């Protein structure tokens with residue numbers, strides 16, 4: 001998409017399309033709050049708890065895909081997401097009152113109760129609740145968990161390619177605010193980046209670390225393709241340990257025969273790539289049409305990304321019998 005000549009209105013409409021998956025359509029009937037399924041409207045937290053409680057808040061973003069043909073709803077990589085939630089809580093020194101098996105069961109019951117017949121997004125969130133000022137060190141205390149879920153549309157197969165620009169903001173680092181932890185507070189970094197990139201007319205900003213190496217997009221990972229080899233930065237560069245990246249690496253190597261390198265990427269290496277794409281639970285797999293105005297191919301979805309996106313779609317939606325272990329059937 002060429003942003004340079006777009007009017008402000010067009011840019012806003014485009015931004016809306018991009019963020020459509022995040023836009024609440026209609027509230028579901030229930031969410032899950034500290035052990036109980038609660039009516040959406042009754043799930044309230046006192047105003048005095050706002051603010052500091054967010055410091056230690058960690059979360060997961062999980063997608064569920066509807067297979068209309070078989071009338072089945074599949075949650076993608078539920079166990080891996082719950083495992084990572086526990087890891088994030090551990091770094092926060094937060095104990096979970098529920099095991100991953102229990103949370104998994106509660107998620108399935110919640111989604112069933114909401115009777116979704118379409119793609120969904122599920123967000124378990126853990127934080128220190130009542131009586132724990134967030135600015136004080138809290139040692140090994142139980143956290144509270146809220147799970148909400150909503151309808152969320154998918155961009156897979158849309159043929160859309162996004163524009164990116166390298167951000168002037170740097171990525172947080174392991175000894176500052178560990179990017180490995182999926183923490184709400186880390187999103188302050190993402191927010192500065194997203195604000196800058198949209199002001200400059202890009203869909204997404206690419207964040208470099210303090211050493212000037214590529215890390216990720218504000219909430220998704222980045223891959224480039226050079227001479228039929230896919231390259232993505234390692235977690236040690238300052239990325240979240242992405243579940244989608246792991247899936248993509250396996251699909252590329254095992255199914256598409258594309259070797260993958262996990263290594264540092266320089267800024268200018270982005271510019272000379274043949275293709276590039278972003279991936280993540282929210283972002284799914286989306287081609288990048290240009291970075292800092294350097295266009296890849298004709299600016300449309302490239303041949304390798306096109307194949308990968310199709311394969312990813314078939315796997316998450318259960319259009320193929322392969323990789324059934326990554327899907328949890330709700331109904």
Ligand SMILES: *Cc1c(COP(=O)(O)O)cnc(C)c1O
Pocket residue numbers: 061182216217218219220221240241242243244245279280281282
């Ligand atoms: C969640 C997230 C991602 C994507 O991780 P997935 O496991 O693929 O969903 C990437 N970056 C950040 C900052 C994230 O919070």
